[in-house]
Amino acid sequence: MRRKPLIAGNWKMYKTKDDALAFIYAVNVEVPDKDVVESVICAPAIFLKDLVKREGENLRIGAQNMHYAEEGAYTGEISAAMLKSYGVDYVIVGHSERRAYFNETDETVNLKLISAVNVDITPIVCVGESLEIREAGTTNQVVKKQIEKAYLNVSAQDALKTVVAYEPIWAIGTGVTATPEQANETIIAIRSVIKKLYNEEVSEQIRILYGGSVNTKNVDSLLSMSDIDGALVGGASLDPNSFLTLVRAALK
Numbered sequence: 001m002r003r004k005p006l007i008a009g010n011w012k013m014y015k016t017k018d019d020a021l022a023f024i025y026a027v028n029v030e031v032p033d034k035d036v037v038e039s040v041i042c043a044p045a046i047f048l049k050d051l052v053k054r055e056g057e058n059l060r061i062g063a064q065n066m067h068y069a070e071e072g073a074y075t076g077e078i079s080a081a082m083l084k085s086y087g088v089d090y091v092i093v094g095h096s097e098r099r100a101y102f103n104e105t106d107e108t109v110n111l112k113l114i115s116a117v118n119v120d121i122t123p124i125v126c127v128g129e130s131l132e133i134r135e136a137g138t139t140n141q142v143v144k145k146q147i148e149k150a151y152l153n154v155s156a157q158d159a160l161k162t163v164v165a166y167e168p169i170w171a172i173g174t175g176v177t178a179t180p181e182q183a184n185e186t187i188i189a190i191r192s193v194i195k196k197l198y199n200e201e202v203s204e205q206i207r208i209l210y211g212g213s214v215n216t217k218n219v220d221s222l223l224s225m226s227d228i229d230g231a232l233v234g235g236a237s238l239d240p241n242s243f244l245t246l247v248r249a250a251l252k
């Protein structure tokens, strides 16, 4: 069964306001029909309001993080409901940079996933292994644990409202991409974990992206694999033409 492809840019901590707006003006009218490919830009929180205001018919805006609590005394934090009230449709949860530098854990990933789905924001749930784990041959076990913990107490119905991104840490920002076969193999393993947690229908319908040094040159071969439904892209999502090439690759 073919799932609708999703290409999400993760701008991380790049761009200033003028660059961000120039990007949106450049890509807005060019992105393909959202019924065919979902095109998403996950921007720094401070840009979200301006970007959502200017998003065109086919481009969607996402956040890169949120707090898991509904509200509360959490100075400096942003809730899912706040994002929703500004028209944000997606949020990245559990990115490896947040796990490494900001104490994101499997437990907070789980709570954030639940909070996002509760307000109808699609969480893009990131999992992935370090080089050490890949070399030790235990990738599938590590990713399995991450998925099981992320989806704890999440119903099948809600799981279908989420997207998974498999991002091997060793491939992020390094220029080293997992081979299409490696990426597909791990994504198939993720699907089988989801099948065990839920059922065949959820595992067949849930979208699983690959992320880690995706660029205009390797995107075709990655997207041609059976179980890769799209890409979560850092560096190559910053340039409008490059981003457009990536979303157009999902049309093929």
Ligand SMILES: O=C(CO)COP(=O)(O)O
Residues within 6 Å of the ligand: 010, 095, 167, 171, 172, 173, 174, 175, 211, 212, 213, 214, 232, 233, 234, 235, 236
């Ligand atoms: O972390 C990533 C997307 O979330 C991947 O980043 P790069 O595409 O720059 O490797």
